Amino acid sequence: MKIPIKVLLADDHAIVRNGIISLLEKQQNIEIVAEASNGLEVLRLLQSGVKPDIIITDITMPEMDGIELTASIKLNYPDIKVLILTIIDQEDLIISCFNAGAQGYLLKNVTISEVVFAIEQLYAGHKHICTAIGIKLLNHWQGRFTFSSKNLKSSIQLSKRELEILNLIAEGYTNGEIAEKLFTSKRTIEGNRQNLLDKTGKKNTAALINFVVRNGIID
Incomplete structure (x- = not known):
């Protein structure tokens, strides 16, 4: 049996976290190792020894947003991949996320199958953006x-x-x-x-x- 991809989910809305977690937990190749409501909580979890392969994070969160978190992850935990999952489709923020070190960007209206596909792509060392973001950037x-x-x-x-x-x-x-x-x-x-x-x-x-x-x- 393959070792599951370890995922940490960060979103300031508990109902969103619960929904995403319930869907991802059904995937045999994905394991949710922790959840957080903001970037600072993510960093505390990492400092406590939690070791995810991928962090899925929203952009807008209190205390520390997703872009700040991504930059910190890139600097201090370069082996961890960051996947942005948000409702925001502003070009400047999309570019800021990738400049900060994100490897993927999805809008929250994508299907769970695309979230899983993006996780697998990032884990394999690739980057991924959803179709809507690709079209916007193009x-x-x-x-x-x-x-x-x-x-x-x-x-x-x-x-x-x-x-x-x-x-x-x-x-x-x-x-x-x-x-x-x-x-x-x-x-x-x-x-x-x-x-x-x-x-x-x-x-x-x-x-x-x-x-x-x-x-x-x-x-």
Whole structure:
């Protein structure tokens, strides 16, 4: 049996903590080792000997917020990964979290399956952002960079049409809207989207956006 991923959850709302914990405890590969209502409590828990692999934290909390906590974790506990789970989608705060050392960023409207996927990604040494945040960040840089097959892994070959669809997905268009723009059927776009997932080895659109962000280049 695999050793479970140890998680510490920080959120100032007890009802939110209880809900997330009850869902994560159903996962065989995840163990909740502690919970806290603010950043200072997290640091006290770490100082007392609690050793999580990943800390899931909100941003807005009393005494010490999630960004301050993330910076402290990066400085004093660099092996611990930080996953932000919040309702905040402001670009400046998103960037501040990553600058502070966060490895992942999710909005609280994601499914529990995406939270689990993000935990697994961070534990494996990767970064993760949910689709909505990926689109927001991409829109922020719209006009500054485009995607090109030359900057993707050499083993992945994308056609001109696939790159075109990839850009539209990144801009937040649905399959139906993409089909209208490209004068084709929704079923064709669904097939193209699945091909992109298959070629990049990703399980869902959120992971695909993650891949796109990591491999984007400035033309």
